[in-house]
Amino acid sequence: MPELPEVETVARGLQKSIAGRRIVSVRLGKTDFIDDPAALELHLPGRQIEKVERYGKFMLLRLSPGLNSGDSENGDGASLLVHLGMTGQLAPSAAALPSAKHTHVWFELDDGRELRYTDPRRFGRMAYLTGAHLAEELTAFGADPLLVSAEEFASRVRSRNAQIKALLLDQSVLRGVGNIYADESLWRAKIHPMRRGTELSKKQTQMLRRVLQDVLRKAILARGSSISDFLDADGEPGEYQRHHRAYGREGKRCYRCGATIRRAIVAGRSSYFCPTCQPAPRTRKKGKRRRQARNG
DNA sequence: CGTTGAACCTGTTTGC
DNA sequence: TGCAAACAGGTTCAAC
Numbered sequence: 001m002p003e004l005p006e007v008e009t010v011a012r013g014l015q016k017s018i019a020g021r022r023i024v025s026v027r028l029g030k031t032d033f034i035d036d037p038a039a040l041e042l043h044l045p046g047r048q049i050e051k052v053e054r055y056g057k058f059m060l061l062r063l064s065p066g067l068n069s070g071d072s073e074n075g076d077g078a079s080l081l082v083h084l085g086m087t088g089q090l091a092p093s094a095a096a097l098p099s100a101k102h103t104h105v106w107f108e109l110d111d112g113r114e115l116r117y118t119d120p121r122r123f124g125r126m127a128y129l130t131g132a133h134l135a136e137e138l139t140a141f142g143a144d145p146l147l148v149s150a151e152e153f154a155s156r157v158r159s160r161n162a163q164i165k166a167l168l169l170d171q172s173v174l175r176g177v178g179n180i181y182a183d184e185s186l187w188r189a190k191i192h193p194m195r196r197g198t199e200l201s202k203k204q205t206q207m208l209r210r211v212l213q214d215v216l217r218k219a220i221l222a223r224g225s226s227i228s229d230f231l232d233a234d235g236e237p238g239e240y241q242r243h244h245r246a247y248g249r250e251g252k253r254c255y256r257c258g259a260t261i262r263r264a265i266v267a268g269r270s271s272y273f274c275p276t277c278q279p280a281p282r283t284r285k286k287g288k289r290r291r292q293a294r295n296g
Numbered sequence: 297c298g299t300t301g302a303a304c305c306t307g308t309t310t311g312c
Numbered sequence: 313t314g315c316a317a318a319c320a321g322g323t324t325c326a327a328c
Contacts, residue, residue: 002321032304057322086322087306102306121305123322162298171323178321227321228308247321268300270319 002084003057004145004176005219006230006238010090011054013233014061014115017092022048022064022110029104033085033119035127043128044080044107056141056175058083059090076131085123091116091233141175145212148174153209157197164200164208165193166267177212180225180247183272185212187246192278193266199281218243246272 002010023044031037048064061080082090093099095114099106105117105126117126129137143152156173157164167173168182177185186193188211191204200208224230224238227248231237241248245255249272250263259276 006321083322086320119305120307121320121322123304125323160297166298169322180321225321230321269322 002086002088002224002230003178003181004054004216005181005222005240006224006232007057007059007084007176008054008220009224009232009238010084011052011059014052014059014090014092017233018049018109018113018115019051020048021113022046023115024108024110027106027108030122031104033104033122033124033126035125039128040080040105040126043078047078054176055138056144056171057178077134078128078130079134081125081127081129081134081137082117083125085119085121085125087121087229088117088119088124089231091118091231091235141171142173143175145174145177145209146216148209150206150209154202154205157205157208158200158202160197162197163193163267164191164195164197165269165271167197168212169267169269176216179269179271180227180244181212181215181219183246184215184244186278187273188215190277192280193264193271193273195281246274248272 023046026041026044028034028037028041034040043066044063047066049061050064051062053060053062059082061082063078063080066078082088084090092109092113092115095108095112099116100118102120103116103118104122107115109115117124142156157167160167160173164186165182168177168185169179183193185208189204189208191200191208219225219238219240222238222240222243223232223236225240225244226237227241246261249261252261253259254261254274254277257274257276259274261272262275263270263272265271
């Protein structure tokens with residue numbers, strides 16, 4: 001569910017509502033999505049949440065130096081890394097309110113509230129990481145799509161023979177793009193999701209970066225897309241789903257040309273596109289119909 | 297190197 | 313109405 005704009009929305013909300021608060025205690029339910037549950041219970045109590053930021057689809061809760069002695073990496077960029085997976089929600093709540101179903105982590109704060117993590121499918125991830133470990137973790141990711149230069153974007157995309165949809169979803173190429181914003185940007189750039197990176201012209205590549213950034217910025221302004229269950233840190237849905245041009249529009253007409261939006265599985269994911277505006281690449285032979293004779 | 301499919305887990309929607 | 317299949321904003325891993 002949460003891609004870059006949704007995670008940015010949650011991170012900004014949390015920065016406003018919980019930055020500066022201290023974690024008093026930690027309570028855990030199911031923990032199979034937590035790297036080292038005991039580390040949370042051991043290291044988080046007493047720490048102040050200094051800042052909440054986004055890194056790709058991750059949230060980084062930057063923590064104050066710990067008071068426990070014996071922890072050689074105290075203060076060394078200690079952070080709580082949170083990935084929302086498909087259905088994760090992280091939001092503060094009055095401690096007295098009942099917890100939603102599938103709430104698995106409660107951080108008691110020093111102002112009487114609790115920061116709660118709820119995640120029905122538990123595809124999310126949570127980890128307490130310090131300095132070197134955190135840095136190492138983050139090196140696996142590619143460029144931030146909002147910051148990437150035209151040159152870097154082009155070199156990352158045009159050097160790869162994979163399908164452009166797969167490249168946009170690959171977090172080691174760009175960090176933060178998911179299924180919705182991949183399809184939305186490809187529709188706007190008029191590029192078929194099965195086109196190869198190597199196949200894109202310089203113009204197309206420039207256009208793709210431009211519209212991707214534009215879509216992401218506008219989606220952030222609209223506080224993300226809520227298809228069925230995304231809620232921000234204030235419990236509010238986003239509005240950007242109203243502006244979707246491709247994603248989820250199978251069978252409806254293309255806003256640009258009126259053709260019928262199609263759905264196909266590309267890179268293992270449902271992909272929505274306009275078959276007219278986004279012409280398909282020449283299909284590989286792949287058995288089936290033997291049209292033209294090859295050999296000459 | 298690139299693709300595909302399965303797996304992780306729960307809930308909701310769709311189809312017969 | 314009932315029940316099974318398909319599908320969901322993500323990631324990872326094995327197999328080819």
